[in-house]
Amino acid sequence: MxxxxxxxxxxxxxxxxxxxxxxxxxxxxxxxxxxxxxxxxxxxxxxxxxxxxxxxxxxxxxxxxxxxxxxxxxxxxxxxxxxxSGRFSQPLSELSGFSQDMRARGFTPGSHWLDRQHAMAGPDEAMALGVAPGTRIVRLKRIRTANGEPMAVETAIVTARDLPDPYLVQDSFYAVLRARGLVAVRALQRLRAGLATQQEALWLHLKQPAAILQIERRAFLADGRVLEVTYSSYRADMYDFVVELRSSDPTP
Structure with missing residues (x-):
């Protein structure tokens, strides 16, 4: 009753x-x-x-x-x-960070930090950011949660010029960048299906073999410069990405 x-x-x-x-x-x-x-x-x-x-x-x-x-x-x-089911759907046409997306759905975003450090950009990181190899960067790696439940493992890289102190980021990465006058106006995302590694399965509370969504995002400033690159592994049992398609043919 x-x-x-x-x-x-x-x-x-x-x-x-x-x-x-x-x-x-x-x-x-x-x-x-x-x-x-x-x-x-x-x-x-x-x-x-x-x-x-x-x-x-x-x-x-x-x-x-x-x-x-x-x-x-x-x-x-x-x-x-x-x-x-507890699944989440995110439109691919919207540029928003994890924290903003979760709050818009009425969930409390959270993070379990795995690493926050200064480093020198390796060849792949330098190419992704559009900087010279050896450029000083910041790496931010954490488990992203919604209402305490792990949703994704996320690694973001940004130049130390744009984020001099990795410990400035406590919750929303994008909010910290906006406070520094750095606003991403567009982004490119690449999605692939994959299997969680043993460590990812442990972090995300998955039983192996488990499917994940591997996402690489490059966000750009208005002048075309790459602001940040983020590599994420999302739980495929919890997350859907949705895209709206429009016909190029104007004929009804």
Missing amino acids: EHHARFEDALRLDPASHMPLYLQLEARLRHMIESSQLRRGDAIPAERELASMTGVSRVTVRKAMAKLVHEGLVVQKTGAGTFV
């Missing part, structure tokens, strides 16, 4: 609203997931129960659930029910 009461309170719909009922229901369930009222693995009430709680038809419930399934927030298991 207490379990049902929690859903009934959170899923109250407004029949007078201009928003369709299925979108209201979808939005309220999404809020429960993104605010951690529902966590990964939690069960969603059956279609009939949701219809009874909210006073809408099962067709309306089905449409709301279909949207959540399509976006990867819930998963339907035949014979078992519907469960929160």
Whole structure:
């Protein structure tokens, strides 16, 4: 009863609203997931129960659930029910840092630092940053978390000219750069599928063999100079990257 009461309170719909009922229901369930009222693995009430709680038809419930399934927030298991998947979807068309992205979803971003150091750029790092080999750089390596759960292993490199002290970064890397007047206006990202190494699996709480998304990002300033390069390994069981495609043919 207490379990049902929690859903009934959170899923109250407004029949007078201009928003369709299925979108209201979808939005309220999404809020429960993104605010951690529902966590990964939690069960969603059956279609009939949701219809009874909210006073809408099962067709309306089905449409709301279909949207959540399509976006990867819930998963339907035949014979078992519907469960929160805990997956995250990030549009590839938006340039934002991990902390900004997590806060926009209502999650608390965090980091477990693995390394923060000055170094001399090796040949590959120098090429990625567009500087001479041996240029003084800063490397920042950490495990990125959302509500305490590990999501990615991230290594960022930036010149010491742009970030003289690696310990300036406590939370958001981009926020520190912005405070120094350095704002990325565009970025190039390369995504590859891969398998987690033994160490990555340990950091990300994965059982091997485990799939990961390997991402390389180069962010640029308005004058075209490379600001930073970040190499990340994201949990493939938790993260989706979404891109909107538009036709080049103007004919309807």
